[in-house]
Amino acid sequence: MLKGADDSVMEQDSASRHGEMMSWDINDIKLPQHVSQTDWFQEWPDSYVKHIYSSEDKNAQRHHSSWAMRNTNNHNSRILKKSCLGVVVCGNNCSTLDGRKIYLRPAICDKARQKQQRKCCPNCNGPLRLLSCRGHGGYPVTNFWRHEGQFIFFQSKGAHDHPRPETKPEAEARRSIQKAKTAFSPPSLRLKRVQEIESLTGAMPTQEPLPLLLSNPDVHMPPANFRGHLSKSSHEPTLSSCSGQFPYPRTAGEDGGPKEAPTWSRSLPQHILPMTKSGHDPFRSDADPLGDGSYREKSPLTFSGSCLSLPPYPAPQGGLSPMAAVAQPHGQLSLPPGGSEEDRGGGGHQACLSCCNSDVVFNLTHYGDWVQTSLPSGNGSDSPPLWQHKVLPQQVSL
DNA sequence: AATTGCGGGCAGA
DNA sequence: TCTGCCCGCAATT
Secondary structure (H helix, E strand, O other): OHHHHHHHHHHHHHHHHHHHHHOOOOOOOOOOOOOOOOOOOOOOOOOOOEEEEEOOOHHHHOOOOOOOEEEEOOOOOOEEEEEEOOEEEEOOOOEOOOOOEEEEOOOOOHHHHHHHHOOEOOOOOOEEEEEOOOOEOOEOOEEEEEEEOOEEEEEEEOOOOOOOOOOHHHHHHHHHHHHHHHHOOOHHHHHHHHHHHHHHHOOOOOOOOOOOOEEOOOOOOOOOOHHHHOOHHHOOOOOHHHHOOOOOOOOOOOOOOOOOOOHHHHHOEEOOOOOOOOOOOOOOOOOOOOOOOOOOOOOOOOOOOOOOOOOOOOOOOOOOOHHHHHOOOOOOOOOOOOOOHHHHHOOHHHHHHHHOOHHHHHHOOOOOOEEEEEOOOOOOOOOOOEEEEOOOHHHOOO
């Protein structure tokens, strides 16, 4: 009987907690003031979810999202509204050799986005196309942020009907790579340098993380609510988050994420660059590789990290390195007929070096170098996970 | 150079 | 009145 009573109490607690967490709307005059537990920051909120973050949460303070969200004027200064810009895809719908799609992050600024769309697909040089978000009744998914006291209320309306774009750090890194590309020596010289380094080390040189976003049908993305089932104490320094799922846990049982992954989640881009540029970001490496605070704007020759590994040299069978896959300037690499894209990896490393865009190759190398070495504690806002290199590439799965 | 937030203004439902 | 969207501005990164 006592147990039954306890269960009843627990159920009531659960129900009240659920109500506390969910029975509000961002437009309510009065939002819950007594929140027993706040949520862990969600990088990829999707569907009609609500979250209550601590006002101490730096990500929440800055209204971050890994979706490309632009500010939208809703004529309400109390509620910040953002709408999704979708994802930039290749107009040729090209795939890399291992079947990945190109999913770039739309620039937030209109001007920058127009400029971005005039550029070419990094994989096939084809035109880029903005795939608009239409997940909210034909309109873009909207996110709402509202600061109330010690809490920051978040509400998402609509389910993204497009793949995830690369994250902001990835996009920034990609831009810096492109800058470096134009600033440095001509491709022929770079290629030579790559080959020289390879001959010395037996491995690709490490330069910049490759932020190019690719989808990999073979990579299973955990459901959107996966993160919600991680307990705060269960954070192993796993590499699973390298797939783009930020390993932030949410209070157990509070996940407001979608119950099912959207259909396109099977081809979600593989977010391979879990670094971010500021200390409040979950993947910021507090161990600045340079130790001088130059984390954000690294020299193209400095080491950085990501979670994507290159296969041991030479490239193993069955998997052209993502870099090599990306590095085909003329689109589909001419390959022996008959092989599937997944089968084209054999010798890809060298094939890449011999025929692909050496700029990209040069930037490819150290995917998988970074590993999460510590995990958030407390509310997660003060102790972001630390990412440090290096991990043997073999330890990192693609 | 790009992001972010704010706010004016317009149009359609 | 609400919503979506365009635009420009200023501060920040």
